[in-house]
Amino acid sequence: MSRSLKAEMEMRGREDIEMGRDITPPIPPLSYSLHDSFLLSHCSACFSPLPLRPTFPHIPLPLPHLLSYCSPRCSTSDSPLHFSSAEFHLLRSYPSSFGESSDLRAALRFLYSLPASSGSVPNGRLAGLLTNRDKLLARTGYDEELVERIRDGARIMAAARKMREGHVAPEQNDFVLEEAALCLVLTNAVEVQDDSGRTLGIAVYGPSFSWINHSCSPNACYRFFLSSPPPCCSQARLRIVPGARHGLETQKESGVCSISEFSYGEMSENNGPKVVVRSIKRIKKGEEVTVAYTDLLHPKEMRQSELWSKYRFICSCRRCSSSHLTYVDHILQEVSPASRQSSSLLSGQDIYIDGAIESLTDHINDAITEYLESGESESCCKKLEDMLTQGLLYEQLGGREEKSQPVFKLHPLHYLSLNAYTTLVSAYKVRASDLLTLYSGTEEHHLEALDLSRISAAYSLLLAGATHHLFQSEPSLIASVANFWMGAGESLLTLASSSVWSIIVKRGLPATNLSYTLSKYICSKCSLMQKFRAILHHGEAQSTDLENISSEFLDCVTNITQKVWGFLIHGSQYLRVVKDPIEFSWLGTSKDSSTRDIQPHLRSSAVVSYHGDEGSFSVCEAHKCIFQTNYETYQKFYVLSKQLLINLSCSLGNFIRHLFKAVKI
Ligand SMILES: C[S@@+](CC[C@H](N)C(=O)[O-])C[C@H]1O[C@@H](n2cnc3c(N)ncnc32)[C@H](O)[C@@H]1O
Structure with a gap:
């Protein structure tokens, strides 16, 4: 073995690289x-x-x-x-x-x-x-x-x-x-995923991929091609070079060496999934290129423990070594005791917080595992929503019964809450499709299926909004956010174009003209894509550009979401307390808050209003209408909601296509 093989290897930028660029050609395994x-x-x-x-x-x-x-x-x-x-x-x-x-x-x-x-x-x-x-x-x-x-x-x-x-x-x-x-x-080896995010198997790649080290705030991500990559990817060249972390005598100054010195090169055959690495931040010439070996939406302690048990190293990246927990890491593990009368802990109650975290983790993980193994979607929805809404009583954790009984609840942006939302998106979708398969004939079942799809879409919007909120403090979350926005856009569009709406229309109202609504809305308000395209074209995308465009996008989507959120969450016990799935100031949290004074403020009495262009309804009104079968109001409520959903999904579609496509894994 040559002496240099003992060095810790890494990959670095061969040149200045803008964000959203393929920095390797497709690499065969x-x-x-x-x-x-x-x-x-x-x-x-x-x-x-x-x-x-x-x-x-x-x-x-x-x-x-x-x-x-x-x-x-x-x-x-x-x-x-x-x-x-x-x-x-x-x-x-x-x-x-x-x-x-x-x-x-x-x-x-x-x-x-x-x-x-x-x-x-x-x-x-x-x-x-x-x-x-x-x-x-x-x-x-x-x-x-x-x-x-x-x-x-x-x-x-x-x-x-x-x-x-x-x-x-x-x-x-x-x-x-x-x-x-x-x-x-x-x-x-890395886990190979298909387009829907399913992990199909594993693959080992040569040094140009395998020498890339880990960071919890990485500047690159990767994606797989199961079939032939499109010509634009195939033409990408290798824009990274190897370097040695410690002690390479040769080329020590630059720390750069050739891959062929160490390896027999990449496999030339066409078999197996190919991988392409893409920059998600600007990378300077000579700067180390890093990817994530673990889930960036896991809190610090959990990431550290996963990295240690799998690779035996302690991560010392910027995110892990900051003297205080970063806002994102704090919020991802926040469980707070909230008494019905006061949200502060009584003396002695804080010792239960670790037990609360453990029990909440077990409950949520059990419900998710049971769903994945048995496909029991209805009981999974109930268990997850009960746990998210009610949390755990102090008494359930072994504490004495108190007058003002504290309840331990997961923060709506806790990593387990995010996992629960992901599962709920899928479980509600499965329930809707099961209902249509089993009772394809009856209109009532079709309406019920539409309601289940509505809740699924609401959770996907909450998931996208929640991760976007975190992304504003941790830019490397961009790849996760892109996927969640994509999911939200697809769910909303599927909901808006469901054939079940015709039942509502059949009951008396004129059909909305889908293509007219689309053409009226597309791009007339949203110039974000041109801006971003122009920035990328000049090859000067900076993180401030992304921040500006990202916040403009949020304004645009928040505006429409406020109008449609009441409709989407109608009937859901948990979602009704989420006042806004995108703008989280109602939580009393902000990325500037000091890490200790953050409290979840889930207000069970929150009433979410729906303000359509043609008047406003509260959810309660709509609820009453449904039960009084006041079809006229019911239909109006639904048809207006449908128009807004189309607007919202178009707006998301625009954004996703033109901003996130640039960095999407
Ligand atoms: C896929 S290899 C990466 C390339 C590796 N540095 C080499 O020399 O071949 C994974 C191994 O690199 C090391 N590594 C990767 N990221 C690291 C980090 N952030 N801190 C310390 N060691 C790291 C660990 O030894 C890990 O098991």
Whole structure:
């Protein structure tokens, strides 16, 4: 091993780079594998969903097929690797008790592709990539479960490799190389997601991607291409260069070295998902390029613990090392006791706050897991909304019954609240679609389904507004915000264009002219896109430009949202206390607040008004109308809301297309 391979590697800007630029061409993987649960539904070579009649491996196998391919081309190029890497042998004899096999399979494929000249460097690097084996198996910070998984996994891999060579799985003691490859996969592999954000499998890329370090306030993000990337991406060039963190003697001044010094280069074949890195901030020449290895919407302590258990390092980025918790990190973990009479803690009650956080976390996570595993959408909505609305009583945490019983509630911007909103968006959508499938004939069920879609859209708007609020203090959240706005725009547009509206119209009111409303609204108010396009065109986008455009966008969307929010949240116990899903001053929080004096102010008595262009209704009025079947008012309320929804989704659409598309992952 060359001395320089011991250096910690990083990637830096080769030149000044504006935000929203692809800074690598599409990079093919060195190794990849689908997660076990997708082996029967997706192509093992390109990760696309399988057609009705998938192609099986083109090699004659004596046993049932273990992988499937979408086309003979994918099969021809991938199935020899499946067999020769011993992935086939591993799957055939895999102990089901060992759980997920994708990391072991990716490690086998990696080892097979490794040129003989790479030699054996189990504690250092393989093909230029850090194995981290010494740290992952070290005594300090010893994680018994992880060490056992690495050791047993390596033994299973080694046995499969022996079987491929024709030996009948002999007892082995030496599987150092397999251990190193597995550690390398754990350290360098990234989760590959499809367009809808589903994690399909994992992939390991060469140094130009894998040498990019982590930051909790990164300046780059990445996205995957399962099929061929569009020509604009394919033409992107590599605008980053490697550098060494410590002690590279050669080229020490610039700290820059060549990738080929360390690696055998990127795989040239066309298989597997390709990755493209994009700048989300301006990057100066020579500045380190970083991406996020963990969820940036998790609070600091949680991010630190995830990074330690997976990679064994303590993050010292700007966000983690600031002397006070940043506003975003504070709010993401805020649980406050709120007594019915006073919002301050009585003496002795603060000891329950940790217990409250733990219990709230368990309740919310249990409801989400149950939904994901069993698909029980109705009970999931109830459990999550009950927990968000009522919180936990002091008494439930073991405290004495008090006259003014304090209640521990999650802040509406707590990371668990955001997780709950994400789940509620999906669960309400599923409930609406189930209702339409089961009772396709009746008008009442159609109306009920529209109501469920309405609540789903409200949660997606709240999610986008909440993350946008956080993004104003932490610009690296832009990729998450872009995805949430996109989701909100899509939900609102789907709601506005639902065929169920025709039932309301059928009951007496003239149909609104959708295309007229669209043409009336599009771009007449919103010049944001031209501004942003012009800035990007001149290649001078600064974070202040983004801030200005972002706040103009918020003004524009807030204005319409105020008019339609009452309609969207009607009937939801939790959402009715959210006075505004975009402008959060009603919480009494601001990004300038000192971190200790923030209290959630959920007011259960809040009445949200709906001010349509043609008059105003309170939600209560609308509610009454519905039950009195005063159809005229009911219809007016709905039709006006529909127009506003269309306006809102158009406004979001404009913004998303022209601002966030520039940086969207
Ligand atoms: C995918 S590699 C990144 C490239 C790596 N620095 C190298 O030399 O090959 C991931 C490993 O880099 C190191 N690393 C990444 N980000 C880091 C950070 N912010 N602070 C400290 N170490 C980091 C950790 O050792 C981690 O396991």
